[in-house]
Amino acid sequence: MEANRTNTGEEEANCLIPKGGPIYISNLISPLTSVPEFQNSVLRQLQELEAELDSHQLAESEDICYHTRSRKGHAVENASTSIEPSNGCPGTDLDGAATDRKNGSKKQKRRRMNDRHIEDTYIKKVDKLAKIKQKQDEDKATAKLHALNAISKISEGSIPSSDKIERMKSLRFTSSSGKAKSADVKEHIPVLYPETILCVEVYHNIRKWSKVQEFLVLGRQTLTELKDKICCLTDQVMQKAGRYDPSGYFLIEDIFFNDLRDPCAIDYSEPIFDWLRNSPDDAMRKWESIITGELQQKQRSVLGSVTPSRLPHFKAADMHKTRFCEFRFQLGARYLYCHQGDCKHTIVIRDMRSIHPDDVQNRAAYPIMIFQLKPRVQKCSVCKITRASKVTLDDKWARENPCYFCDYCYSLLHSKDESLYDEFSVFDYLHE
DSSP: OOEEOOSOOOOOOSOOOOOOSSOOOTTOOOOSBOHHHHHHHHHHHHHHHHHHHHHHHHHHHHHHHHHHHHHHHHHHHHHHHHSOOTTSOOOOOHHHHHHHHHHHHHHHHHHHHHHHHHHHHHHHHHHHHHHHHHHHHHHHHHHHHHSOOOSSOTTTOOOOOHHHHHHHHHTTTTSOOOOOOTTTOOSOOBOOSSOEEEEEEEEOSSSTTOEEEEEEEETTSBHHHHHTTOOOHHHHHHHHTTOOOOOEEEEETTEEEEOOOSTTOOOTHHHHHHHHHHOHHHHHHHHHHHHHOHHHHHHHHHHOOOOOOOOOOOEEEEGGGOBGGGSOBOTTOEEEEEETTTEEEEEEEEEEEEOOTTSOOBGGGOSEEEEEOEEOOOBOTTTSSSBOOEEEESOTTSSSSSEEEOHHHHHHHSOSTTOSOOOSEEEEOOOO
């Protein structure tokens, strides 16, 4: 079954998810980090920015005071030169008078030049501040395109104003919107601040390059809350066959997070730990092939260069007792999600940011699915109209092998009452 990628999930709710933040670059992996470290770095940057703004304002005020004092000094100097000396009479020498006039004109020119310089300085500062203000307005306008206001808050259930609706109608194609399942939101739990939102991607179990789902998860949520939201066709098949297994694990860095909520659950990591203990050489070779790749391994065998590597000290933890803010990870790194025995998915924690006022403020709505791969459903091979519900193998009267049928077309050719033949296998066709 082939699938086409789409940027919109099912229409399940009425809230839009704000977009923005750092630009995501594929295959770029961050250093080891955690949610508390991110929150501390954000707080530190805000404090540094506040201190920088305070120092800038102080420097501007000192500059203004300096120019004010200089102007006062010029005024006093002008007044002193205009006052005649008290201990003598005004001079009657024409040459002395001409010299005084010449000196006075020079001082006036110097003062006018200083005044012009001060005015030019202020004009330049005003122009600079105007450019900064214009740039801020442009950034705000750009941010509004990527962070749309919610149509209606899940927590309030209020009807949005008409101007907001019109604005979002005009911008509905500029930003992909995430949907929250309104049926799953049964109560309102306010979000505790400070809170961090993580963007988690889930990839296909066979087509490893194909992203199937994307979620927004809160830093205080447990791993099981994300696991319960992940949809996989293997779960449906196993439920249909009556062999559903509630077990599973996330492998993030060197920790196996096992889902052991159900009494019948199996610890998938236990056989792996047994293999690590009983076959350390095989485990080391496997680990080296993972971290170096097949090509570098061949180069090492030819060149003989040996770089010592250490096998990580793997640990196990309960998935339902672990929150995202309690372990370290790398943004952009590929981690493992395993369920139903051997169905393995790649998961990537793509982004981490502080919660925005336009985000959904109801904790019960998270994890929010903002992307769902839209499947290209197989139609009936006979009528070419209705969706297929059954698939047959080795059917001699079918045009294809395997062949897809809707219920009506299948009943015409394979009626239970008057079956023409039964040398074939039939299965329910489940849509991914």
